[in-house]
Amino acid sequence: MGFTNNTHMSQYIPPTAMHYVTGTWTDAAGAVTDTICKHKAAAAQTAVVNVPIVLPSNSVAQMGAYLETIEFDYELLLAAATSVTAVLNKVTRGADGAVAVVSVPAITQDLAAAVAAATENQHKLTVTLTTPEWIDNDVYFLLEMSLVCGGTVTVDVLGAVANFTLRV
Amino acid sequence: MIHDTALSQYIPPTLFHRVTGTWTWTAGQVADTIAAHVAAADQTCTVNIPICIPSNSVANQGAYLTSVEIDYEILTADCDAFSAVFNKVTRGADTAVAVVAAQTFTYDAGHDTAAERLDVDQHKMTLTLSTPVWVDNDVYFLIELTIDQALTTVVELLGAVANYTLRM
Numbered sequence: 001m002g003f004t005n006n007t008h009m010s011q012y013i014p015p016t017a018m019h020y021v022t023g024t025w026t027d028a029a030g031a032v033t034d035t036i037c038k039h040k041a042a043a044a045q046t047a048v049v050n051v052p053i054v055l056p057s058n059s060v061a062q063m064g065a066y067l068e069t070i071e072f073d074y075e076l077l078l079a080a081a082t083s084v085t086a087v088l089n090k091v092t093r094g095a096d097g098a099v100a101v102v103s104v105p106a107i108t109q110d111l112a113a114a115v116a117a118a119t120e121n122q123h124k125l126t127v128t129l130t131t132p133e134w135i136d137n138d139v140y141f142l143l144e145m146s147l148v149c150g151g152t153v154t155v156d157v158l159g160a161v162a163n164f165t166l167r168v
Numbered sequence: 169m170i171h172d173t174a175l176s177q178y179i180p181p182t183l184f185h186r187v188t189g190t191w192t193w194t195a196g197q198v199a200d201t202i203a204a205h206v207a208a209a210d211q212t213c214t215v216n217i218p219i220c221i222p223s224n225s226v227a228n229q230g231a232y233l234t235s236v237e238i239d240y241e242i243l244t245a246d247c248d249a250f251s252a253v254f255n256k257v258t259r260g261a262d263t264a265v266a267v268v269a270a271q272t273f274t275y276d277a278g279h280d281t282a283a284e285r286l287d288v289d290q291h292k293m294t295l296t297l298s299t300p301v302w303v304d305n306d307v308y309f310l311i312e313l314t315i316d317q318a319l320t321t322v323v324e325l326l327g328a329v330a331n332y333t334l335r336m
Binding site: 006008011015016028029030033034035073110121123124125158159161163166 | 169170183184185186187214216219220221222223224225226229253255257259260261262263265266267305306308310
């Protein structure tokens with residue numbers, strides 16, 4: 001059998017796959033006709049969106065997916081937010097009877113949390129792992145986005161894209 | 169290099185994006201299946217199916233999307249209309265909006281008239297792109313279903329399957 005190592009793979013993650021806590025979130029049409037989003041109604045609160053990074057993994061070291069960056073597409077409407085901050089959580093699943101363990105790999109986000117990421121606008125925020133990781137079969141990643149909103153701003157989450165190398 | 173022309177990806181109803189109507193997760197008509205169920209009402213619902221397949225930043229690599237099959241059931245009474253649009257969404261850069269382009273496609277022979285798509289029955293409707301597409305990393309696809317229910321029509325969406333070639 002052959003062996004392949006493709007360094008340019010990506011995976012779209014729709015807003016319907018994400019996990020929303022705090023706020024009133026609904027399926028809605030996007031600001032651009034025929035797009036979709038998860039829409040947060042205006043309210044002064046901090047909403048947390050977790051993006052599950054749905055990629056293949058592998059039980060053999062340095063095989064499967066090598067996660068490098070994640071892009072998060074969203075819109076802030078009617079007003080700027082206070083901040084939009086990304087944290088990448090690495091969840092190591094527990095054995096039966098044991099809890100999962102969470103660690104926080106170092107990342108950078110290209111848009112400053114309380115500045116460029118928070119303006120009233122369309123946004124494509126890129127998170128880059130300082131040290132990319134091969135995803136073990138007992139591990140998954142959650143991109144946790146904290147959106148600190150004032151009373152006027154509404155949020156539309158359009159989706160995300162994970163960029164990775166696939167070696168199989 | 170891998171070049172497999174027979175790959176498919178199941179897309180569960182839990183990833184579908186539903187606007188208008190009272191939607192619930194229910195058991196399907198066949199025991200131990202699942203469905204997104206919309207209650208009877210004289211209304212027009214819009215459902216978008218996100219096509220969650222790999223993409224690639226290199227031309228002619230990654231996934232070559234050819235067709236999408238949608239499994240659904242119409243119960244109690246015919247719909248007034250049931251149609252699909254195959255949308256390609258090109259993501260915007262930061263501060264830019266996305267751009268949507270409807271793709272040319274054909275329905276399968278069992279669904280290429282309006283009457284065939286809307287009747288009370290179990291349906292497996294196939295949409296075939298007239299020109300299949302290599303999926304770029306800045307692009308994703310949405311199948312937009314417009315479901316015009318009669319007063320007593322119930323619809324259950326069981327899932328979808330995207331068919332593609334994978335080259336990497």
